[in-house]
Amino acid sequence: MDPDYADALNQAIRLLSLRHRARAAQLLAPLGLHVGQEALLLELDRTGPRNQAQLSDALGCEPPSVTLMTRKLEAAGHIRRAPDPADKRATIVALTDSGKALADQIRRLWVTLAEETVRSLSAETVERLPAVLQIMTTNVDGKSPNQPAAQSAHSTTDRPLT
Amino acid sequence: MDPDYADALNQAIRLLSLRHRARAAQLLAPLGLHVGQEALLLELDRTGPRNQAQLSDALGCEPPSVTLMTRKLEAAGHIRRAPDPADKRATIVALTDSGKALADQIRRLWVTLAEETVRSLSAETVERLPAVLQIMTTNVDGKSPNQPAAQSAHSTTDRPLT
DNA sequence: CGCATAATCTTATGCGCATAACGAATGCGG
DNA sequence: CCGCATTCGTTATGCGCATAAGATTATGCG
Structure with missing residues (x-):
């Protein structure tokens, strides 16, 4: 394994992270939102009402x-926060109509940005990029520090080498 | 442009960012370093001594x-910090021997991680990934908020579509 | 030269998010 | 029925980094 390649990969991910976050903040500022709040709205819009523990899990935050x-x-x-009748500890969170409209609006912002990116990449790259x-995400998130990362074997593979 | 694709891309980048940062923090904690300090050391090791303004520019931080x-x-x-004889405002920053050794040590950590990732990807994907x-970084980092992103025309292309 | 403007670094302050510690509710094994 | 570990949510505190404002030196221009 070429050390320079690993270094380049590491730095590329780091820079992408920074810029993505900065751009997101820029796009969301007019809406009065922050990056984490955006993720929460979109997650709710994708998967429906959930309690906060499940949300923190899905969002990768605490x-x-x-x-x-x-x-x-x-x-x-x-959003609306209501006590869960089945579990008095939990509070379940759901989008209001205003929240759903906001989620759609946010998505439209990212679409225009994604279009620019897609235009610079080959068709097959675009196709494989999410996978x-x-x-990369599952691998970088080593389950235990000194153990081979999860093979991510079943759902997402990219023509595994050899 | 499929809204779901843009949404998936956005979330994928967000999650990768979170996990990468978390893993980096985990790897660097034993060394008594933080994520930003790692980037600074590696940058100095790559490009040599520079003043702090140049560093903040290269690192994408303030x-x-x-x-x-x-x-x-x-x-x-x-590192060593010394006043720039040519410009009394600036202080130029350089790695010490200890810093250089530390940079090498850090790089070795990421190599083992990159190996795991590379093993899950096809050869051609690996080859194109950094580019x-x-x-994606240059595109997500729109120079001005409502203007087409830079074409990144000259140095890095990925078989532009059409 | 003299002065305005810009560049470099520092200090002061705020924000987002994490970790730690806590009270309340749940559910499980005795 | 009763401890007791577990889970959910909140509060308290700290850390990393940003933005805002200030001090010092460079630089361009009449």
Whole structure:
């Protein structure tokens, strides 16, 4: 394994992360949203109402952050928080109509951005890109520090080498 | 443009960013480093001594952050800060021997991780991945908010579509 | 030369998110 | 029925980094 390649890969991911976050903040500022709140809205819109623990899991962030985000989004009228009748500890979170409209609006912003990116890539690269990113994600997220990363064997493969 | 594709791409990048950062923090903790400090060391090791303004530019972070990072790395003995004789405002930053050794050590950590990732991807994907990431980075980083992103025309293309 | 403008670095302050510690509710094994 | 570990949510605190404002030096121009 070429050390320079690993280094380039590492730096490329780091820069992409920074720029993506910066651009997201820029796009969302006019809407009065932050990056984490965007992710929460989109997640709710994708998978429907859930309690905060499930949300923090899906978003890859921690429960206290979810508490803050849901409080703020509720104050803005984008979501509803209601106690779960089946579990008095949990509070389930759902989009309001305003929140659903906002989620659609956000998605439209990213579409125009994705179009620019897609225009610069080959068709097959575009096709494989989501799967590749997912593989990179599962691998970089080593389950235990000094163990081979999950093979991500079943759902997402990219013509495994050999 | 399929809205679902743009959505998937957006979320994939977001998740990769989170996981990459988390893993980096995990790898660097034993070395007493943070993510930004790692980037600074590697950048210095790649391109040689520079002043802090140039560093903040290359790292994609802001000058005050560079001030804090260089102070801490200097206290740890990994870098040297010296006034620039040609410009009394600037302070140029250089790696010490200890810093250079540390940079090599860091790179070795990422190599083992990159190996796992490469093993899950096809040879041609691996070959194009850095360029693809760079294209995504330049595109996501729209120079001005409502203007077509830079074509990244000259150096990095990935068989442009059509 | 003299002065306005810009560039470099630093300090002060705020924001987003994490980790730690806690109270409340659940469910399981005795 | 009763401990007791577990899970959910919140509060308290800290860290990394950004933005805003200030001090010092460079630079361009009348």
